[in-house]
Amino acid sequence: MPHAAVPAYVGQQFVDCPPGHRFNLYFPIWRDDWIADKNGKAPAIRACTSLPPTAKKLLAALLARQRAQADAVSALVLEAKGLSPFATGLGNEHPVENGFAFLSPYGLAYLAGSGVKGVLRAAAQELAGEANPPLDEADIEALFGKEPPPGCQDAERGALSFWDVFPDCAALSVEIMTPHHGGYYQNGGTPNDAGQPNPIPFLAVPPGAKFQFVVQCDERRLPEALASRWQDVVQTIFIHACDWRGFGAKTAVGYGALAFDAAAAARAQEEKWAAAAAAAREAALVAMTPNQRVIEDFQTTCAARLEQLRGGKDRPNTVIHQKARELAKAALEGSDWTISEKQAVANAIEEWIPRLIERMDTKEIRKSLKLAALRTP
Numbered sequence: 001m002p003h004a005a006v007p008a009y010v011g012q013q014f015v016d017c018p019p020g021h022r023f024n025l026y027f028p029i030w031r032d033d034w035i036a037d038k039n040g041k042a043p044a045i046r047a048c049t050s051l052p053p054t055a056k057k058l059l060a061a062l063l064a065r066q067r068a069q070a071d072a073v074s075a076l077v078l079e080a081k082g083l084s085p086f087a088t089g090l091g092n093e094h095p096v097e098n099g100f101a102f103l104s105p106y107g108l109a110y111l112a113g114s115g116v117k118g119v120l121r122a123a124a125q126e127l128a129g130e131a132n133p134p135l136d137e138a139d140i141e142a143l144f145g146k147e148p149p150p151g152c153q154d155a156e157r158g159a160l161s162f163w164d165v166f167p168d169c170a171a172l173s174v175e176i177m178t179p180h181h182g183g184y185y186q187n188g189g190t191p192n193d194a195g196q197p198n199p200i201p202f203l204a205v206p207p208g209a210k211f212q213f214v215v216q217c218d219e220r221r222l223p224e225a226l227a228s229r230w231q232d233v234v235q236t237i238f239i240h241a242c243d244w245r246g247f248g249a250k251t252a253v254g255y256g257a258l259a260f261d262a263a264a265a266a267r268a269q270e271e272k273w274a275a276a277a278a279a280a281r282e283a284a285l286v287a288m289t290p291n292q293r294v295i296e297d298f299q300t301t302c303a304a305r306l307e308q309l310r311g312g313k314d315r316p317n318t319v320i321h322q323k324a325r326e327l328a329k330a331a332l333e334g335s336d337w338t339i340s341e342k343q344a345v346a347n348a349i350e351e352w353i354p355r356l357i358e359r360m361d362t363k364e365i366r367k368s369l370k371l372a373a374l375r376t377p
Contacts, residue, residue, distance in 0.1 A: 002040040004028045018055040020102025023048040029095050036095045042201045049172040075216040076231045078238050079264040084257040085204040088248040098202035113162035123241035133232050142222050159221035169209035174201050291341045298327055302352040313358045321357050324349045328369040339377050346374040
């Protein structure tokens with residue numbers, strides 16, 4: 001029975017290891033004479049496809065850290081979903097002839113950032129002169145770097161940096177390629193139509209996997225006109241690459257086809273706007289006096305209640321009405337309230353109470369809560 005090439009005291013049970021460790025370190029393909037079992041390739045590869053709970057937890061943590069770092073440096077995050085199997089690193093040496101790219105020490109499948117850069121640069125060159133927003137060769141060189149002519153080593157890096165991509169899937173899968181002309185390609189025989197197929201199994205990421213691409217930009221390296229729109233340009237290039245090029249290996253035969261997740265991009269943009277709004281509000285609160293913060297809290301509470309009521313109103317003497325009374329009384333009687341703060345209280349109460357409380361018009365509010373006194377210098 002084939003086994004992994006490890007000392008006997010290590011054992012042969014590696015189901016809790018990430019798939020990359022099972023594929024590269026503990027691959028069960030060796031016979032007792034240390035020759036690879038040709039009939040055991042497919043079962044050995046299938047033994048490397050599962051992601052145990054520890055690997056799934058590791059992958060989730062890795063993606064979360066990557067997203068947090070991207071937000072910290074204002075990088076562009078683009079999400080996509082696999083439409084076809086995805087393969088990468090097939091040229092890596094391995095006993096089954098086709099390797100796979102796993103990132104050490106995690107043992108998780110990944111697409112190197114350099115590979116992402118190559119695909120997007122090729123897509124950008126296809127779009128040059130046709131993209132919206134506009135994109136020309138100078139923009140491409142500014143973003144991706146200047147490639148030197150043959151024999152010259154004076155390359156210049158671009159403003160963009162591409163992070164490694166980690167496919168998010170429940171498990172890997174096994175694909176099969178069946179070359180028919182081994183005698184011709186490898187042994188110098190005469191080409192013919194009678195060649196026997198030679199099934200070769202290899203690892204892949206199945207369709208439906210999620211991909212998180214992160215692109216970081218050093219805007220100091222960009223001309224001013226491009227620095228303000230680089231994210232839109234890169235997103236356009238990425239969508240073209242998803243639609244027409246694909247990522248990873250064997251794209252010419254349909255592997256690595258991705259679909260840009262526009263909904264995820266919209267959600268991410270909304271989250272950024274919400275975070276920016278929350279940060280601005282927090283900064284404004286810090287700059288306020290204690291009394292101004294009390295007024296702001298009252299208005300925030302009223303706005304939240306208005307949304308809850310959905311066009312309805314509360315009865316008099318309920319929570320919001322009582323808060324308005326307490327706020328007006330505190331402003332009238334407090335010695336530390338400025339004239340402008342008292343006037344702000346009157347304006348806030350007059351704005352919100354008629355919208356939230358039944359049978360409370362502006363005239364009644366002014367009279368019952370003594371708003372005129374708040375406005376008197």
